[in-house]
Amino acid sequence: xxHWIELRSLRRTEGTVCILSDIELKLGAxxxxxxxxxxxxxxxxxxxxxxxxxxxxxxxxxxxxxxxxMVFQRPILLRTTVLANIEYGLKxxxxxxxxxxxxxxxxxxxxxxxxxxxxxxxxLSGGEQQRIALARVWALEPQVLFLDEPTxxxxxxxxxxxxxxxxxxxxxxxxxxxxxxxxxxxxxxxxEVLYLEAGRLLEQTPVSEFFxxxxxxxxxAFLAEETG
Amino acid sequence: MSEIAQSLTLASxxxxxxxxxxxxxxxxxxxxxxxATLLSCALGIxxxxxxxxxxxxxxxxxxxxxxxxxxxxxxxxxxxxxLLLSRAGPLGELGxxxxxxxxxxxxxxxxxxxxxxxxxxxxEDEWHEYREQLRSLGASRxxxxxxxxxxxxxxxxxxxxxxxxxxxxxxxxxxxVGGNIDGVTRVMTTTIALETSxxxxxxxxxxxxxxxxxxxxxxxxxxxxxxxxxxxxx
Numbered sequence: 527x528x529h530w531i532e533l534r535s536l537r538r539t540e541g542t543v544c545i546l547s548d549i550e551l552k553l554g555a556x557x558x559x560x561x562x563x564x565x566x567x568x569x570x571x572x573x574x575x576x577x578x579x580x581x582x583x584x585x586x587x588x589x590x591x592x593x594x595x596m597v598f599q600r601p602i603l604l605r606t607t608v609l610a611n612i613e614y615g616l617k618x619x620x621x622x623x624x625x626x627x628x629x630x631x632x633x634x635x636x637x638x639x640x641x642x643x644x645x646x647x648x649x650l651s652g653g654e655q656q657r658i659a660l661a662r663v664w665a666l667e668p669q670v671l672f673l674d675e676p677t678x679x680x681x682x683x684x685x686x687x688x689x690x691x692x693x694x695x696x697x698x699x700x701x702x703x704x705x706x707x708x709x710x711x712x713x714x715x716x717x718e719v720l721y722l723e724a725g726r727l728l729e730q731t732p733v734s735e736f737f738x739x740x741x742x743x744x745x746x747a748f749l750a751e752e753t754g
Numbered sequence: 755m756s757e758i759a760q761s762l763t764l765a766s767x768x769x770x771x772x773x774x775x776x777x778x779x780x781x782x783x784x785x786x787x788x789x790a791t792l793l794s795c796a797l798g799i800x801x802x803x804x805x806x807x808x809x810x811x812x813x814x815x816x817x818x819x820x821x822x823x824x825x826x827x828x829x830x831x832x833x834x835x836x837l838l839l840s841r842a843g844p845l846g847e848l849g850x851x852x853x854x855x856x857x858x859x860x861x862x863x864x865x866x867x868x869x870x871x872x873x874x875x876x877x878e879d880e881w882h883e884y885r886e887q888l889r890s891l892g893a894s895r896x897x898x899x900x901x902x903x904x905x906x907x908x909x910x911x912x913x914x915x916x917x918x919x920x921x922x923x924x925x926x927x928x929x930x931v932g933g934n935i936d937g938v939t940r941v942m943t944t945t946i947a948l949e950t951s952x953x954x955x956x957x958x959x960x961x962x963x964x965x966x967x968x969x970x971x972x973x974x975x976x977x978x979x980x981x982x983x984x985x986x987x988x
Contacts, residue, residue, distance in 0.1 A: 573886075576890065578886055578889060578890060595890065595891070596886075596890045598886065598887065598890075602883065602884055602886075602887040604884075604901070604905050605905050605906075605907075605987040605988065606905075606987075614891065614901075615891040615892070618891055618892045618893055618897065619892060646986065646987055646988060647988075648987060648988030649986075649987070649988045662891075666891075
């Protein structure tokens with residue numbers, strides 16, 4: 527499987543603290559889960575891949591240019607209607623008004639929120655706001671989607687709905703890289719697991735293998751701790 | 755005591771009867787201060803947003819400058835604008851001294867830094883919250899600044915109202931550059947100062963009451979606007 531992103535000797539520090547060091551990675555899978563304890567560097571790694579942060583050393587290489595987008599743990603919507611929020615990203619990319627409207631409405635329908643089209647985005651529930659954030663990136667039709675704990679602050683029902691949407695986005699051909707604390711979610715969604723601990727990438731393993739026979743003692747200890 | 759009571763009665767009569775002289779002074783005050791506030795918003799809001807989201811050499815110096823200019827003494831501003839517009843000054847040929855336009859310029863110099871500094875604070879908070887999301891969606895800093903101005907429109911309206919409050923209540927600068935000419939550049943604050951010194955308390959009191967009402971109204975509007983916007987937009 528040819529890779530679509532490569533990280534070479536990646537290092538990132540914040541002040542004097544080393545957040546990530548010596549990350550060597552080639553991703554070829556369509557659905558990747560990024561797991562590890564708090565402070566492992568998962569969010570930082572996503573931001574480095576997405577280009578929101580710059581590495582202090584090493585490089586992020588895209589063998590061929592791919593359009594990308596990111597959804598954050600907390601949905602961040604503008605103080606305007608749901609429709610305008612979704613159209614905003616398309617507007618930034620120069621999509622015509624008519625096409626914007628068409629794509630925004632279609633994305634809203636796919637996340638099951640067509641009835642909220644004229645509502646104020648920030649007045650909706652956390653689950654609805656996260657679905658709108660997903661609709662906003664889905665409308666952009668990215669080839670790669672980074673997700674940073676997209677269901678961390680949601681109730682089970684909303685979590686289920688968001689997972690369904692992520693599954694559909696992946697099924698439409700978008701590559702997914704998702705940081706998550708939810709091991710069940712990683713199992714359900716991902717094909718491959720990246721295990722990070724203390725800023726180091728310890729494993730890159732197919733999902734079934736990771737949950738049955740993790741390669742490193744650190745991952746075994748983490749799974750034992752998390753699954754009780 | 756009876757003199758004060760008598761003055762208060764006369765002041766109430768002036769307001770109640772809509773005295774022409776009083777109305778002209780209030781009208782000019784509102785016209786000058788509203789113009790200065792609008793001009794200050796047009797300049798100060800983009801400038802404050804640029805300082806909040808931009809990264810360029812001298813940015814910190816500009817932030818310190820604008821924060822410092824918030825406390826500019828009005829008489830000093832009046833003096834500087836006077837020198838600028840006086841016959842021997844660089845803009846003397848325009849003949850603007852002792853006109854309402856000169857007063858608008860002086861109040862703009864006073865109010866613009868306030869609006870820029872308040873905008874900077876508001877947009878910095880917004881930038882902190884939205885930076886990653888806007889950059890992720892592909893917004894340039896300039897575009898992000900524009901988006902955040904719109905996103906923070908209600909907070910910025912409050913900043914504008916604060917600027918208007920400062921302008922309408924200011925006396926030193928307009929006194930110097932306007933000259934307090936009856937029927938031409940006489941506004942509420944300069945009239946209050948003049949009439950009090952002359953001992954004509956009824957007009958001064960009537961204008962004082964109107965001025966306080968305007969300032970209170972502006973603050974009430976700012977307060978309710980914020981509450982309404984919070985409920986409406988989140």
